[in-house]
Structure formats: structure tokens, C-alpha cells
Amino acid sequence: MLRVALVCDSELDEHKKEMLESVRKALEKKFSVTVVPFNEDFMRKIKGFDIAFNMATGGGRDSRQVHVPAILDLLSVPYTAAPALAHAICIDKGVTKAVLMSHGISTAGFFVVHPGEKVPEDHGLNYPLIVKPLREGSSKGLRKESVVNDMDSLVKAVEWVHETFNEGALVEEFIEGTEVTVGLLEREDAVEVLPLLEIDFSGLPEGVERFYSDRVKNQGLDVYIKYIAPARLPEDLYKKVEEAARRAFKALGLRDYARMDFRIKDGRYYILDVNSLPLLVPEYSDITKMAKAAGMSYDDLVLSIIESAIRRYGL
């Protein structure tokens, strides 16, 4: 029986605790599992395992999920999900978009303003624009004021990101359209796209922004959101989104599984965001909803991720 190290952050919130227990239970169906937190003893503790199931997202500030795969490579321990370089690319939304564009994959027009720089007067993008921190996730730094319609509010939103996060601000065209999120699973000889999950914001109370701001996603307003799988898109567009997601998966060097957020407007798709190590909280995480819509149990989802890694390393 393969010995699996279940690698997690050293501090876990309630969601991550639940995820850890659920992943552990699923893996124990087929493997011998030991939880190995990512802390100062990690390099010593991880040696000797056949493979690591990587769930660690919190090592350091800018480089977060890069450390664990880099260390596992150094020690020649096989692991699930993306390698260090792919995580490094996906942490920076600007770099991710540049890579996607260079592969002809559609993403909203954008520019980046680093701390100490000014918003260019002649930026050439069409309002409304959205301003996001360059390297955060989980909708951190996204508020009603993040969507702007003129230069004054744009400058204020960029300054707020600089002051609050001490990092660059990504300014991009706000796509007023349907939002879908896409889950991908690597299989034997192809990357499978799970049923697309449409996120319908239309039931939110009057006056609330119709996008995944921090308060909509994380502060109770998510009860007003409807999740619809498969997404209600015309067939040709649905196929285009699936195809773009598969190409993005390859272009970014992702592995085993990933999640990407898209918006669709006037028959065209735009990739907003790529998650190279999505959470697997049962029922709560979007990828678990998509797996369910595909008729997969939670345990099957977890096992398919590790089986993909096992195949890659020839274990």
C-alpha cells in the first residue's frame, strides 16, 4: 500500500479542517495516510513517503503555495497538483493573463500599477473597470468600490489596493456578463472538464454588487447566489469555454486538477482568474459542486486527483 503524506498548512480555519478530514477519509480507502503539516520540521518529516497529497496554500506571503512543491522536488518526493513554477505564475494575475494572451486565450484588457507608480492617463481601456490586488485570492480586496467608471475613482481604488495590500493593482475591463467557473481533472490521456458551474448573482438584495466581492463570497451574502450546473450557455459557447480551459491548463503547466473563473459577454469568453490549487471543502468549494454534477462522489474526486499524480510518476 502506498504511503501518502497529506500535506496541509500548519494553521487551519474551520473550512480547511473539514477539508483535511474529508480528504484524509477519502484517501484512506486506498492508501496509508499520515497528515504532515508544513512547518519547520517539514523537510525532515516528509522523507520516505511514496507521494504527497498537497493541500498547503499558506507558506509565506508572496510565494504562498510555491514552497511545498519546490521542497518536494528538491527531495524527489512525488506530489499532487501543479509544480512550483505553475503556482508562481498563477499567484500573479498579471503574469497569468500575459501567458494566456500569448497563447491566444481570451482575457479582459488590463494593466498593472505597482506601488509608487501612477495610473496612466492614456490607458485606453473602456469603463467600467475593476481594480483588484495583483496577488490575492478568495475575493480579498474586492468591494463595491473596486468597480469604477471614471479616472478619479480609478485612482482612489488603485491607491486603496497599494495602501491596504502593499502590492500592485491589476486594472481590467469589467465584463458585465454571465459568470461561470470551470473545474478540470487530468485523466489518463486527456484533461476532463467538469460540468460548467454558472454563478447567478441576480437574487442578491437590491444595491449589492453583482459579482463575487469579499462580502458576497465570504460574509453571508452567498445564500442569495444560485449555482447552476451545467451552465446555461449556447452549445457552441459552452464548447469554446471548455476548449479554452483545457488550453489554459496546458499553457500554464497545471497538473491533476485546477479551477478557472470565466465571464461571458456578447458571445465571447474571458478568463478572469486561474486557481492552481483550489480548496476541496465538501459541498462548499465550487469544484466539489461540479464533481457532484458530473455524478462523482467527493471521495472519487479526491482519488482521481491522486491517481492522476500516481500515473504521472509511474508509481
Ligand SMILES: Nc1ncnc2c1ncn2[C@@H]1O[C@H](COP(=O)(O)OP(=O)(O)OP(=O)(O)O)[C@@H](O)[C@H]1O
Ligand atoms: N474583469 C472582471 N469582470 C467582471 N467581474 C470580475 C472581473 N474580475 C473579477 N470579477 C469578479 O470578482 C470575482 C473575484 O475575482 P477573481 O476571481 O479575479 O479574484 P480571486 O480573489 O482570485 O478569486 P478566487 O476566490 O477564485 O481566488 C470574480 O469571481 C467576479 O465575480
Ligand SMILES: [Mg+2]
Ligand atoms: Mg476567482
